[in-house]
Amino acid sequence: MLTGYIGTYNTASTKGIYQFSYEENSGKISDIQSFLSIDDAKCVDRYENILIITTSKNNKSGIALVDITTKTILDEILLENSSPCFVKHHDDFIYTANYHDGVVMVYQIVNNKLKLIKQISIQNKAGCHQVVLYKNYLIVP
Structure with missing residues (x-):
C-alpha cells in the first residue's frame, strides 16, 4: 500500500491537500482524507518527507515546503502574481511553471x-x- 497526496483548486467543497492510499495490485484508491487546508495547493510534488x-x-x-510528519510549513516563497500551474523537483532543485505570469522559477x-x-x-x-x-536543458512547453 502506497500513500499519495493530491492538491486541489479552492472551491466550496475542496480546499487544500488530500492524502490517499493506493493499492498497487488492484489500482484501487481508498482512505481519502483531508491532509492540510491551505489556499491554492493545486500542484503537489514529494521530496523525501516533504x-x-x-x-x-x-x-x-x-x-x-510542508513536513509530511508534522503537517507544518517549513518554508515558503511568494514572489509571483498568480499561482504556478506546475511544480517538479529534481535532486535538490524545484522547477515551477506559471501560466499567467509567463515565468519559470528555479x-x-x-x-x-x-x-x-x-x-x-x-x-x-x-x-x-x-x-x-x-539532459542539461529545460524544455518549457
Missing part, C-alpha cells in the same frame, strides 16, 4: 529552506504549462 506545494497568500503566490532546497536560484521570463501570459528536464 511536500512541495503551490500556494497563495495576501495576493501573492509561489511554493511552500529554486534550491538547502536545509529544508527555499532559495530562489533563477527566474526565467518566457513572456507575459505566455502559457507556460510545465518544465521538462532533458
Whole structure:
C-alpha cells in the first residue's frame, strides 16, 4: 500500500491537500482524507518527507515546503502574481511553471529552506504549462 497526496483548486467543497492510499495490485484508491487546508495547493510534488506545494497568500503566490510528519510549513516563497500551474523537483532543485505570469522559477532546497536560484521570463501570459528536464536543458512547453 502506497500513500499519495493530491492538491486541489479552492472551491466550496475542496480546499487544500488530500492524502490517499493506493493499492498497487488492484489500482484501487481508498482512505481519502483531508491532509492540510491551505489556499491554492493545486500542484503537489514529494521530496523525501516533504511536500512541495503551490500556494497563495495576501495576493501573492509561489511554493511552500510542508513536513509530511508534522503537517507544518517549513518554508515558503511568494514572489509571483498568480499561482504556478506546475511544480517538479529534481535532486535538490524545484522547477515551477506559471501560466499567467509567463515565468519559470528555479529554486534550491538547502536545509529544508527555499532559495530562489533563477527566474526565467518566457513572456507575459505566455502559457507556460510545465518544465521538462532533458539532459542539461529545460524544455518549457
